[in-house]
Amino acid sequence: MRRHHFAFIDIETTGPNVLENEIIEIGCVLTTPELKVVEEFELKIKPEHIENADPVALKINHYNPQNWISALTLPQAMEILSVKVKDHIMVGQNVAFDSGFLECAFLKTQKSNPMHYHKLDTISIAWAKLFKNSDLKHFSLREMCLRFGIKNENAHTALADARATYELYKKLMAL
Numbered sequence: 001m002r003r004h005h006f007a008f009i010d011i012e013t014t015g016p017n018v019l020e021n022e023i024i025e026i027g028c029v030l031t032t033p034e035l036k037v038v039e040e041f042e043l044k045i046k047p048e049h050i051e052n053a054d055p056v057a058l059k060i061n062h063y064n065p066q067n068w069i070s071a072l073t074l075p076q077a078m079e080i081l082s083v084k085v086k087d088h089i090m091v092g093q094n095v096a097f098d099s100g101f102l103e104c105a106f107l108k109t110q111k112s113n114p115m116h117y118h119k120l121d122t123i124s125i126a127w128a129k130l131f132k133n134s135d136l137k138h139f140s141l142r143e144m145c146l147r148f149g150i151k152n153e154n155a156h157t158a159l160a161d162a163r164a165t166y167e168l169y170k171k172l173m174a175l
Contacts, residue, residue, distance in 0.1 A: 010093070
C-alpha cells in the first residue's frame with residue numbers, strides 16, 4: 001500500500017439513497033504517497049431523474065440546473081474518473097457513503113472500479129486519534145475543519161470538500 005497514490009474523493013448527490021438518488025458532482029484531489037498534490041478535478045453530472053431528488057439535498061449541495069447545462073452524462077464522468085483514479089487508494093470523509101454511490105455508478109455504467117480495494121475514512125482516523133478528547137462530540141467535516149483551522153468556504157461542493165478532506169487527512173497524520 002505504501003506505493004499507491006491517494007484519491008481524496010467527495011461526491012454530491014440528489015439524496016441519501018443509493019438506489020433512488022444520483023451522483024451529480026464528483027470532486028477529487030490526487031496525490032502521491034507523500035501527499036504531494038498531482039491533480040485536482042471536478043465532474044458535474046447531469047441527473048437523469050431529478051424528479052427523485054430530495055429537495056433538502058439539492059439545497060445543501062447548491063444544485064442549480066443552469067450550472068449543470070454542460071454537465072457530463074454518468075457514463076462520460078465514470079470513464080474520466082476510471083482513468084484518473086486507477087490503482088489509487090480512495091480517501092473520504094464518511095467514505096462508505098461516497099464509495100457506495102461510486103460502486104453503484106460503476107455497475108450502472110458497466111465499468112469496473114479501478115481503484116485499489118483499500119479505502120481510508122477520515123472520520124475513523126479522527127475518532128481513533130481523538131477519542132480521548134471529551135470536548136469532541138462530532139466528527140463531521142465541518143466540525144473537523146473548525147477544530148483544525150481548515151477553511152472550506154464552498155462546503156458541500158464536491159471539489160471544496162475533497163480539498164478539505166485532503167487537508168484534514170494531513171492534519172490527522174501529523175498528530
